[in-house]
Amino acid sequence: MKLAAEKTGRRGYGIELDPYYVDTIIKRLSDVFGLEAELAGRRLSFEGVEKRRGLDARFAHAMN
Numbered sequence: 001m002k003l004a005a006e007k008t009g010r011r012g013y014g015i016e017l018d019p020y021y022v023d024t025i026i027k028r029l030s031d032v033f034g035l036e037a038e039l040a041g042r043r044l045s046f047e048g049v050e051k052r053r054g055l056d057a058r059f060a061h062a063m064n
Helices: 002-007 019-033 046-063
Strands: none
Touching: 002 019, 019 046
């Protein structure tokens, strides 16, 4: 939906609950349009969030 909105110069809004699909949408928008995603309220780039998730996943695994 957002890709179509961007191509036609309109605003597009969507919602997705599954983090995997959210990441896929963000990567697609970045690849096609060069848009940069930022985590609202934290001013973290998408790459920064990915890095944190990686660290969090390793920490959670080590704690189990």
